[in-house]
Amino acid sequence: MPEVLSSTPTKSNVRAALDELAAGMGNRLATSQAIREQHTNVTTWSPGPPPDGVIFPQDADDVHKAMRICAKHRVPVIPFGAGSSLEGHLNAPLGGISFDMKDMNRILAVNVEDFDCVVEPGVTRQQLNDYLRDQGLFFPIDPGADAQLGGMAATRASGTTAVRYGTMKDAVLAMKVVLASGEVLTTSQRARKSSAGYDLTRLFVGSEGTLGVITELTLRLHPIPEAIAGGVCHFPTIQASCDAAICAIQLGIPLARVELVDEVQIGICNGYSKLSLPEKPHLFVEFHGTDLGIKEQTERFAEIVEEFGGSPFEWSANPEDRSLLWKARHDMFWADKAYRPGSQVVVTDVCVPISRLAECVIETKDDIRQNRLVAPLFGHVGDGNFHTVVSVMMDDADEVERVKSFVSRLSERAIAMEGTCTGEHGVGDGKQPYLEAELGRCAVDTMGAIKQTLDPNGIMNPGKIM
Amino acid sequence: MPEVLSSTPTKSNVRAALDELAAGMGNRLATSQAIREQHTNVTTWSPGPPPDGVIFPQDADDVHKAMRICAKHRVPVIPFGAGSSLEGHLNAPLGGISFDMKDMNRILAVNVEDFDCVVEPGVTRQQLNDYLRDQGLFFPIDPGADAQLGGMAATRASGTTAVRYGTMKDAVLAMKVVLASGEVLTTSQRARKSSAGYDLTRLFVGSEGTLGVITELTLRLHPIPEAIAGGVCHFPTIQASCDAAICAIQLGIPLARVELVDEVQIGICNGYSKLSLPEKPHLFVEFHGTDLGIKEQTERFAEIVEEFGGSPFEWSANPEDRSLLWKARHDMFWADKAYRPGSQVVVTDVCVPISRLAECVIETKDDIRQNRLVAPLFGHVGDGNFHTVVSVMMDDADEVERVKSFVSRLSERAIAMEGTCTGEHGVGDGKQPYLEAELGRCAVDTMGAIKQTLDPNGIMNPGKIM
Numbered sequence: 001m002p003e004v005l006s007s008t009p010t011k012s013n014v015r016a017a018l019d020e021l022a023a024g025m026g027n028r029l030a031t032s033q034a035i036r037e038q039h040t041n042v043t044t045w046s047p048g049p050p051p052d053g054v055i056f057p058q059d060a061d062d063v064h065k066a067m068r069i070c071a072k073h074r075v076p077v078i079p080f081g082a083g084s085s086l087e088g089h090l091n092a093p094l095g096g097i098s099f100d101m102k103d104m105n106r107i108l109a110v111n112v113e114d115f116d117c118v119v120e121p122g123v124t125r126q127q128l129n130d131y132l133r134d135q136g137l138f139f140p141i142d143p144g145a146d147a148q149l150g151g152m153a154a155t156r157a158s159g160t161t162a163v164r165y166g167t168m169k170d171a172v173l174a175m176k177v178v179l180a181s182g183e184v185l186t187t188s189q190r191a192r193k194s195s196a197g198y199d200l201t202r203l204f205v206g207s208e209g210t211l212g213v214i215t216e217l218t219l220r221l222h223p224i225p226e227a228i229a230g231g232v233c234h235f236p237t238i239q240a241s242c243d244a245a246i247c248a249i250q251l252g253i254p255l256a257r258v259e260l261v262d263e264v265q266i267g268i269c270n271g272y273s274k275l276s277l278p279e280k281p282h283l284f285v286e287f288h289g290t291d292l293g294i295k296e297q298t299e300r301f302a303e304i305v306e307e308f309g310g311s312p313f314e315w316s317a318n319p320e321d322r323s324l325l326w327k328a329r330h331d332m333f334w335a336d337k338a339y340r341p342g343s344q345v346v347v348t349d350v351c352v353p354i355s356r357l358a359e360c361v362i363e364t365k366d367d368i369r370q371n372r373l374v375a376p377l378f379g380h381v382g383d384g385n386f387h388t389v390v391s392v393m394m395d396d397a398d399e400v401e402r403v404k405s406f407v408s409r410l411s412e413r414a415i416a417m418e419g420t421c422t423g424e425h426g427v428g429d430g431k432q433p434y435l436e437a438e439l440g441r442c443a444v445d446t447m448g449a450i451k452q453t454l455d456p457n458g459i460m461n462p463g464k465i466m
Numbered sequence: 467m468p469e470v471l472s473s474t475p476t477k478s479n480v481r482a483a484l485d486e487l488a489a490g491m492g493n494r495l496a497t498s499q500a501i502r503e504q505h506t507n508v509t510t511w512s513p514g515p516p517p518d519g520v521i522f523p524q525d526a527d528d529v530h531k532a533m534r535i536c537a538k539h540r541v542p543v544i545p546f547g548a549g550s551s552l553e554g555h556l557n558a559p560l561g562g563i564s565f566d567m568k569d570m571n572r573i574l575a576v577n578v579e580d581f582d583c584v585v586e587p588g589v590t591r592q593q594l595n596d597y598l599r600d601q602g603l604f605f606p607i608d609p610g611a612d613a614q615l616g617g618m619a620a621t622r623a624s625g626t627t628a629v630r631y632g633t634m635k636d637a638v639l640a641m642k643v644v645l646a647s648g649e650v651l652t653t654s655q656r657a658r659k660s661s662a663g664y665d666l667t668r669l670f671v672g673s674e675g676t677l678g679v680i681t682e683l684t685l686r687l688h689p690i691p692e693a694i695a696g697g698v699c700h701f702p703t704i705q706a707s708c709d710a711a712i713c714a715i716q717l718g719i720p721l722a723r724v725e726l727v728d729e730v731q732i733g734i735c736n737g738y739s740k741l742s743l744p745e746k747p748h749l750f751v752e753f754h755g756t757d758l759g760i761k762e763q764t765e766r767f768a769e770i771v772e773e774f775g776g777s778p779f780e781w782s783a784n785p786e787d788r789s790l791l792w793k794a795r796h797d798m799f800w801a802d803k804a805y806r807p808g809s810q811v812v813v814t815d816v817c818v819p820i821s822r823l824a825e826c827v828i829e830t831k832d833d834i835r836q837n838r839l840v841a842p843l844f845g846h847v848g849d850g851n852f853h854t855v856v857s858v859m860m861d862d863a864d865e866v867e868r869v870k871s872f873v874s875r876l877s878e879r880a881i882a883m884e885g886t887c888t889g890e891h892g893v894g895d896g897k898q899p900y901l902e903a904e905l906g907r908c909a910v911d912t913m914g915a916i917k918q919t920l921d922p923n924g925i926m927n928p929g930k931i932m
Binding site for chain 2: 111112113114115116136155156157158162166167169170179183184185186187188189190191192193194195196197198199200202203205206207223225226246249250251252254289290292293296351352353354355383384385414415418419420421422423424425426427431435438439440442443444445446447449450451452453454465466
């Protein structure tokens, strides 16, 4: 593998870069300890030193100028979105400058007839959807957090709706990126499809800030469905819940979301949200379509649920009722956070072919039990993707060790089932140990070679992916 | 731009490579003039010398061995599928060895529950669909020709169903590729989604044989729809036909195909297929869904057609009736081939944001008229992608010149409308002059840098893309 990590810049290089940034950017540069610490990784348990400074670019020109300064002094650049990434993407192992994109949050164009929009990277998905509502369009990718769209592209985010609308690789039509060289790359035009050379758009989607800083995105939108129905049901076993979901997909029922939530997670949600759901594996399902279409889909789905021994399928197309049915799913993250006071939560994910999902989940739950971990589990069953939220008391060395070895086994288990160590969170520094086992040396070397070509001095988000 | 084209290999290098290939591959190497000429470009008007030899690998090991020999002697490698590419992809400007993949046509696995399959690159899409039929699944990408799946991946093919099922970038889950170094790259695992590092799968989809030889593909499949309906209608103007299609998409009607066919093409089809369709712009539409869903979709679509001044929308879910309604669309390629005896047809395509489609088509039709060309036009209106089939008498120097300048203007027009010079045919050598105008110098340089990194001696399909 080519050596792509730059060495830690000298103190004088960092000083020189900070001085030039201060001269060029004024109060859009911050160097206080507090702000720097807010820009290292806060949503993972993966420790990381803070950057040497944080800039708040106002436009692509700021990004371009700051990149030139960092490149000149060989100081690392760490693009920063909402800070909600989960695998240590924002750690600054060699110091450097965090580029906080929050002020670049303009919606530049909405092309209603083309079902696309052009935005700056700091726009969040909820901001975009609020803006779009009146125009009958929406942006479907929903990773849970109100992440910034630039960060979502950088980590190839997806979430609950991927089964119907795909991931960020499908949602991004084009990008503008400031490369490590300072050059501005346009990855594609705005047409819905193109076969004009290498797919640079997809190369940058999921590149985790290691190849450049995204300054503009063209995103694909969808018409807001005429009708939306949500429903919930439970099953005697994980296997039955997965089989029901697979059967529904096989019959062509166009599920918009199909979420598996295990009995441990249901128990935690019951406590948090004052519910009394049976502590069994649940499926939370959503349908998008016409009134007639949704009626047909829900009826068919209810038959499948019955066939696989599930509880009667309760559903509603009324927004308030839907919300109530899905309450446990919506509150889940907060329920998990609150469940074990004083603990840190380790949120991690894997993805396997859906035929292996039940097996992978069952083995993982056995592993959790055997290792006495508190780890509710839920997943996007239509994609074979699931998450565990492991709580850990950081002052309990034994528990920390058990969690670490659990995460390793989880990744290895998924890979052994022809799956991936990360379905939607990215590699960051957390999943690096598993990349070669998953894809082989040649793939990791190929990624390294591309990285080295586009960032020969290794200044872009060093220490991530490989 | 980095220099990625190798120079023509010396005669002694070619001789040495052929000798080693003959020793290693026996009668799976062919060097006769006839076979070599069958492996240069036959479906385009772009002239190109034949390769020095053609090999017929039986498995990945053959590809690997032959690649090592070609790399050792720095002799170009030109991967060859069904030969149906349209932009000079198979020309051998520096000679070299054509790798004809037709014997690598095994279907290695069909994973019904996972909606995927693993195939060798020489499997054609019809072969795959014939094989899948009993299992309730199908492979939706339909570029027209019965292309090989390896070639379809290499050119990022799409076609009539892209509006619903996407393009090869969406259909390919993973690949195995023999790189110029002889190493075997696995681009991804079989999981439906992954965020494990750079998207190597998408980098190789559309790379037109310039980065390696695909030896295996994992493809996403879909359940065969319960019901399929096809229909046809005509409009007073191109604008009205495009507006109707856009409106249908905006209302969320999940069109599976929506094909625009202009009045010139309809006239040619009438002659060829003994039809008497009005010589007006037509839409040919297909719906996939449940019986109930299709009924609803066709009724809604019929209302839209009426609103935009179209003829009554005739449709049927009966396979024979559907076939009859779509007859003109199905026979089109042959009708165009036969229309002007002795002429060569120049099939080219562009793609623009759909809001600009009508404008682009109207300007293009004016251009055709003003330049006295015979050029029927049809397109995948849901994607903003359209084709012209220009017939040209190759011995008429003036007409050849008019066709060349027309193709230039067509590409430039699409690019000026934020579109692409190639929606689904690829760059080959035919669209190279427009790539920089479309994406800018930085994008072309970035592609060149990636190419040089993965193929430093420039042996992979030289002279293509850039």
